[in-house]
Amino acid sequence: MTTATDLLPASRGGTGTKTGGRRFGAFRFFGGQSNSGGEGAAKRVQFSSPFLPYLFLAPQLAIIFIFFYWPSVQAIQSSFYLEDPFGFGSTFVGMTNYTDVLKSGEYLGIARFTAVFTALVTFFALSIGLLLAVKADGVIRGNAAYKTLLIWVYAIAPPVAGLIGMMFFDQHIGPIVELARWFGWDIKVGLNYFDTAFSMVVVSVWKQIPYNFIFFLSGLQGIPVSVREAAAIDCRSGFRRFWTVILPLLAPTAFFLLIINVTYALFDTFGVIDVMVKDKAANNPITLVYKVYMDGFRGNDLGGSSAQSVILMLIVFVLTIFQFRFIERRVHYN
């Protein structure tokens, strides 16, 4: 499963660069709260040779170029070719791969599902994470044990967490399947389109909640106690206080998590989807990333698959610009 993901040069390349860039940007926001910025300027180092700084940067640059840019460029290049499935050669076909993909009803259907899936996973992972963080923040006694219980899912390896999540929906032993059966709902993961989509969303959300929880909790604890107390004197309703004081002060954290969660839902849910739909009947919901993998490695259509990953790259690119332009503007940084 993991090797399959790693073998996706184009999509991994695309996401890798994007997340890399965003993470850097996002952590800058958090760095801004400490005073590290001022110190950096004072500790400016002078190099005697002009090549030395480049030498220091070389390993990082090499990694970026070899693992991120090179595959991306290759993907863009091969998206204009029709590759022979047996590797005997390739023909330049121009934009045909793109037009084929965009005209395909199946592809558009998957794109629609991906959009809904991403929106649901992001929304629920963020809101449940926030809810738990707010509640955990209010716990006074035994909060260490409580927080640990909420975080542990994040501490175990993602594939294991994914497998445990999948077990919830196991046809024979899954507790959620049994619970649903009580209500007369016979969940059939991998057979019924809606049931599969439902379990995909649940497991993806479940895996992401601890991550969001940690960040929201640290964000909440970063809000000065005296500001909360001032608000308690100024406003009786706790609910209103949350919306007018706490949430605006959490906005930098929430914005960072929004970007991370969208990326997670778009790309990092590959493993969950793979376990759920692999070797199952054909009509199952999949996301665009999984479609890239299916076409490229199951269907041996490298050109079409590359075209799809380039489209994905563009989508992420546009989404990121949108998020920074229109949402970050409303975010207040301390």
Place this chain on the structure above:
Amino acid sequence: MAAITIAEVSKIYHGNVEAVKSVSIDIEDGEFIVLVGPSGCGKSTLLRMVAGLETISKGTVTIGSRVINDVDPAERDIAMVFQNYALYPHMTVYDNLAYGLKNRKTPKAEIDARVAEAARMLEIEPYLSRKPRALSGGQRQRVAMGRAIVRKPAAFLFDEPLSNLDAKLRVSMRGEIKRLQKRLGTTSLYVTHDQLEAMTLADRLVVLNGGRIEQIGRPLDVYHRPASTFVASFIGSPAMNLVKGQIEGGSLQIGLYRIELGGRAPVEGPVTVGLRAEDLKLAGVGEDAMLFQVDYVEELGAQRLVHGTIEGQALTIALSPETPLSGDLAVTIAVDRLHFFSPETGKRLERGTSFVSDAPAQTLRLETAS
């Protein structure tokens, strides 16, 4: 405007740590009360119990005619100014001031009028549309004050509001707080660890130590008649000198020196003697005096603090900078300026009530005991 009654209030944290021990204070309407004491003495805890930020373990707090033990902080009709200002960083100065009023469904026109009035009073009108981070420390402090003023509460609670400001600003803001409070006539409870701030601001001081009240009184009363060695050493700068002495047969003995008390000794036996630095004078020629061995001198400009020892006990003397210093000094003190404390309890020992009325200012009479 309202009187505040704090009646036998205690704060007990889990683990049976008693931070405030049965404290009672009656605060009159419009009075400015300063709670002062070293860190950990429970002064902030007491203030926060009045504010409703801490629960009251025992006793009652009454504001006006309402017992507010179980009233929500927002309903107590108090406003608080915090040490680090606690402004809402995402709101403009205007919104910071208006937030509490909006939540109380005050009409928009009224909010505008009150914010404008407070802003004018505090001279923060030019900054109303700015965010707090674009303000200096002093301006933030004013906004924090403004947030309290616009509410027109029954009481102001100040939690060390000036300790984050630089020394110069602190002095001017101190004056401004005093002026504002007089003008608005709002009952105020002010917490500080700075005895100078306490002396200058308070109508009445409450000196706290280890969760208990050491003394309540007007600043000058506390200064001139400290109720215990703790108060004596805490109020006043430099701190009152405390030396060990012995009263035998109506005269005080400090080391080898014997001081006639004129038959008005408070007790017999060992005592702690308090001497204010400014009450110790240089002895004139022919006057009885104690030998003061100079250790080092601190020049403050207006006065000069001379540190040294009398009979091996450390003391500080405040002298005018004109006084020439040459080696060791001969010092003396008026007998009615001596304070006596019990060496066991630290409590003040009063001399006979007749002392002040019939005795002419006694000068020190010394005999070197042989």
